[in-house]
Amino acid sequence: GAGVSQSPRYKVAKRGQDVALRCDPISGHVSLFWYQQALGQGPEFLTYFQNEAQLDKSGLPSDRFFAERPEGSVSTLKIQRTQQEDSAVYLCASSLDRERKLFFGSGTQLSVL
Amino acid sequence: DAKTTQPPSMDCAEGRAANLPCNHSTISGNEYVYWYRQIHSQGPQYIIHGLKNNETNEMASLIITEDRKSSTLILPHATLRDTAVYYCIVRVVSNAGNMLTFGGGTRLMVKP
Numbered sequence: 500g501a502g503v504s505q506s507p508r509y510k511v512a513k514r515g516q517d518v519a520l521r522c523d524p525i526s527g528h529v530s531l532f533w534y535q536q537a538l539g540q541g542p543e544f545l546t547y548f549q550n551e552a553q554l555d556k557s558g559l560p561s562d563r564f565f566a567e568r569p570e571g572s573v574s575t576l577k578i579q580r581t582q583q584e585d586s587a588v589y590l591c592a593s594s595l596d597r598e599r600k601l602f603f604g605s606g607t608q609l610s611v612l
Numbered sequence: 613d614a615k616t617t618q619p620p621s622m623d624c625a626e627g628r629a630a631n632l633p634c635n636h637s638t639i640s641g642n643e644y645v646y647w648y649r650q651i652h653s654q655g656p657q658y659i660i661h662g663l664k665n666n667e668t669n670e671m672a673s674l675i676i677t678e679d680r681k682s683s684t685l686i687l688p689h690a691t692l693r694d695t696a697v698y699y700c701i702v703r704v705v706s707n708a709g710n711m712l713t714f715g716g717g718t719r720l721m722v723k724p
Contacts, residue, residue: 603654
């Protein structure tokens with residue numbers, strides 16, 4: 500399909516392990532967002548890219564979280580030395596430009612044991 | 613962005629209209645009202661948005677009060693597939709990007 504694709508769908512990590520979550524936005528979408536959603540809560544903003552430029556990373560909870568989008572298309576969210584509190588669904592969204600509606604992927608559910 | 617207040621949950625009978633309220637009493641003149649919904653195990657899905665005029669599309673209608681301090685999302689004929697969490701969001705479209713700030717939303721349960 501032509502929607503936002505995220506992989507893996509589920510990820511189980513041991514505490515202290517590094518993880519990488521991938522997002523394939525809709526082709527041609529300039530803006531890309533990462534959100535974190537804890538169980539029973541609304542999504543919370545993590546970071547925003549416009550093409551390859553990371554314009555806002557104010558929502559990243561610690562320096563263990565790092566996101567990149569080197570060619571302005573696919574993005575990767577990396578979490579180093581995972582902790583139990585990192586367990587959540589990580590959502591990626593893209594839009595044609597900053598003024599348009601967001602299209603979300605189905606998310607990656609991360610469980611840190 | 614202005615804060616919104618929504619009831620945590622609502623029920624609706626299948627085939628009836630679902631009216632979901634949202635209060636945004638501190639909304640500014642340049643802030644839009646957006647509605648998204650999230651069906652279980654999926655990402656949020658855009659429904660509709662508006663500035664001050666009422667809006668309608670194939671999914672829903674959005675009614676914004678004249679003072680813009682509240683709005684109502686209307687699903688005219690709710691089906692079981694409309695069971696979801698509905699988020700009302702107000703935001704400014706700015707150079708900072710179109711980051712959405714989600715609240716707790718309203719959990720709508722459509723019952724047969």
